[in-house]
Amino acid sequence: MDDDIKKTMEIFKKMREDDPGFQFSVELDSQARIKTLIWCGGRSRDQYSCFSDVITFDTTYCTNIYKMPFCLFVGVNNHFQTTIFAGVLMCTEKISNFKWVFEEFIKLMGGKVPQTILTDQCKAMTKAIAIVMPNTYHLWCKWHVMKGIREGLGPLYTKNRKFWDDFWLVVNGMLSIDEFERGWHEVIKNYGLEKNGFMIRTYGKKEKWAKPWSKDKYCARMSSTRRSESANFMLKRFVARDSSMNHFVMQYNRLLFDRDREEDIAEDQTNQLTVIHERLWALERHALSIYTKAAFELFHKEVDKASNYVLTARDGENFTISHDNPSKRAHWARVHYKVEMLDNGSKFKCECGLYEHFGMLCCHSIRLMLKLDVAFIPEAHIMKRWTRDAKDVLPKHLKIFQKDQSIMHSFTFRNRKLRLEALELVRKGDTDLQLFEIVSDHLKQAHKQAHKHVDEVIAARKKALEAGVEDQADDSCDEGVQEECCIGAQSEGEAMIGNKYGASGSSAGMSDSEILKMRAPLVKRFAGRPRSKRFMATSTRFKRRKPNLKLKEGPKSVEFSVGLGTSLSLLSSCVEEDLNGNKIGLLLSRRLKKVTGGEVVV
Numbered sequence: 001m002d003d004d005i006k007k008t009m010e011i012f013k014k015m016r017e018d019d020p021g022f023q024f025s026v027e028l029d030s031q032a033r034i035k036t037l038i039w040c041g042g043r044s045r046d047q048y049s050c051f052s053d054v055i056t057f058d059t060t061y062c063t064n065i066y067k068m069p070f071c072l073f074v075g076v077n078n079h080f081q082t083t084i085f086a087g088v089l090m091c092t093e094k095i096s097n098f099k100w101v102f103e104e105f106i107k108l109m110g111g112k113v114p115q116t117i118l119t120d121q122c123k124a125m126t127k128a129i130a131i132v133m134p135n136t137y138h139l140w141c142k143w144h145v146m147k148g149i150r151e152g153l154g155p156l157y158t159k160n161r162k163f164w165d166d167f168w169l170v171v172n173g174m175l176s177i178d179e180f181e182r183g184w185h186e187v188i189k190n191y192g193l194e195k196n197g198f199m200i201r202t203y204g205k206k207e208k209w210a211k212p213w214s215k216d217k218y219c220a221r222m223s224s225t226r227r228s229e230s231a232n233f234m235l236k237r238f239v240a241r242d243s244s245m246n247h248f249v250m251q252y253n254r255l256l257f258d259r260d261r262e263e264d265i266a267e268d269q270t271n272q273l274t275v276i277h278e279r280l281w282a283l284e285r286h287a288l289s290i291y292t293k294a295a296f297e298l299f300h301k302e303v304d305k306a307s308n309y310v311l312t313a314r315d316g317e318n319f320t321i322s323h324d325n326p327s328k329r330a331h332w333a334r335v336h337y338k339v340e341m342l343d344n345g346s347k348f349k350c351e352c353g354l355y356e357h358f359g360m361l362c363c364h365s366i367r368l369m370l371k372l373d374v375a376f377i378p379e380a381h382i383m384k385r386w387t388r389d390a391k392d393v394l395p396k397h398l399k400i401f402q403k404d405q406s407i408m409h410s411f412t413f414r415n416r417k418l419r420l421e422a423l424e425l426v427r428k429g430d431t432d433l434q435l436f437e438i439v440s441d442h443l444k445q446a447h448k449q450a451h452k453h454v455d456e457v458i459a460a461r462k463k464a465l466e467a468g469v470e471d472q473a474d475d476s477c478d479e480g481v482q483e484e485c486c487i488g489a490q491s492e493g494e495a496m497i498g499n500k501y502g503a504s505g506s507s508a509g510m511s512d513s514e515i516l517k518m519r520a521p522l523v524k525r526f527a528g529r530p531r532s533k534r535f536m537a538t539s540t541r542f543k544r545r546k547p548n549l550k551l552k553e554g555p556k557s558v559e560f561s562v563g564l565g566t567s568l569s570l571l572s573s574c575v576e577e578d579l580n581g582n583k584i585g586l587l588l589s590r591r592l593k594k595v596t597g598g599e600v601v602v
């Protein structure tokens with residue numbers, strides 16, 4: 001087992017060499033055994049800097065030989081794809097463990113705290129989130145809440161399509177509180193579920209998962225059941241049961257590679273996106289030019305829905321948008337929506353709360369905007385994370401190069417020349433693997449030489465200050481070098497990592513020899529979170545009936561002759577009969593066959 005840890009660390013070392021942004025942190029017990037491990041790559045950290053607004057923390061079990069739960073920090077990118085931020089292995093799931101994981105995650109991600117976090121119903125996790133991220137909204141994933149639906153509702157769920165359609169609409173629709181209450185109670189009444197335990201319990205916790213109670217909490221559509229389902233499915237697809245830790249980390253890398261490839265495809269599709277619709281409103285043409293393909297398709301759906309609404313009343317800046325054919329909708333659904341226009345039309349606020357919850361304009365606001373001949377989506381309603389430029393988020397010292405920063409127009413000659421040359425190199429290096437390596441090597445060299453020069457200038461400046469020749473020192477550190485000095489200071493945290501493996505966060509002080517002395521975690525007898533430590537899924541509350549099995553009558557053991565006068569005794573449970581009534585002994589992969597009164601065939 002300890003050999004497995006050494007192999008894992010070798011993989012970490014290689015990952016750190018290939019990706020200077022790779023980092024991990026580890027929690028050890030008094031015997032240097034691993035208790036908790038968290039790791040993330042440079043690309044994941046870049047992704048987090050753009051899409052950290054909403055994250056989910058998902059747990060899965062039985063995926064490694066240590067029976068340690070494996071957890072993923074997951075987000076959603078501007079193409080509505082699931083993106084992985086970090087992987088975690090945990091030995092135990094106490095409040096202190098979760099607290100450590102969340103603290104380390106924030107450290108590895110440069111201190112940025114998410115706006116919203118979605119998890120399962122674990123009590124310890126809930127308490128840890130409240131301690132580490134007190135200002136973050138904590139909601140439950142609908143998928144986890146609904147997990148027990150199959151067992152809780154039985155054939156009604158598996159065989160009644162009509163029920164499923166009605167239930168889905170209430171659970172996943174973008175509803176207001178009054179609509180949800182009416183819709184839920186109608187489903188309960190129509191299908192006779194007034195006394196159903198699953199429905200009572202799920203309804204009892206509605207504030208933690210249902211959209212009407214979290215409409216002012218931004219979720220980037222991650223509360224939908226499908227998002228979590230896909231993250232769980234991805235894990236099962238890549239990580240085999242009972243993997244060793246090193247194999248596990250390699251498979252995790254494969255999962256990341258797969259995600260990157262999917263994202264590249266989506267980027268390409270967005271770049272090739274052209275006007276495929278014959279008639280588009282000006283508002284849609286604007287959306288097409290700013291949003292990614294996936295985001296535009298969702299916006300387009302809202303525009304489609306807007307065609308079912310009309311403006312029915314106006315009171316100053318307050319408008320009423322009504323459905324033009326209420327008889328077509330479920331009778332619990334709302335017909336009138338109030339939309340308020342703010343700041344002379346630079347902002348619209350609809351009571352359905354779709355924009356606040358999801359970051360995309362709702363059909364009611366769009367209907368009003370079309371009525372008022374608004375041709376461009378107001379800036380207040382363009383959420384950068386859904387746009388083509390979502391990843392154009394540069395660190396503070398490079399902010400002037402960001403597309404949405406107006407000061408970028410004031411480039412100096414040096415800035416402009418370097419920028420163009422660097423872009424040319426990036427474009428060439430992206431064409432094939434060999435060119436990528438050539439360009440990477442040269443950029444690393446250039447980086448090294450630039451830092452060396454900055455160090456020399458700083459040393460000269462210090463020396464000059466000590467000698468009291470301040471004026472001279474000021475001249476030697478011009479504006480450009482000062483900027484480089486800032487870059488040096490920013491990467492100081494990275495430079496403090498004094499090991500080859502990328503140990504960071506609270507493990508940053510670990511030396512290479514300490515890392516190699518780490519021992520494997522103890523193997524747990526049972527996998528999974530103790531049931532007493534979580535909010536019980538409805539499915540686990542039902543007492544399972546014990547299977548009514550009767551042992552077949554017969555001898556308790558069967559003797560098999562294995563030749564040379566020796567015999568083997570097998571328990572009757574390890575013995576089967578073939579079609580001819582001959583006894584067959586099952587012993588691991590070997591099959592012993594005894595022909596009555598004859599010889600043994602092995």
Ligand SMILES: [Zn+2]
Pocket residue numbers: 337350351352353354362363364365
């Ligand atoms: Zn609305």
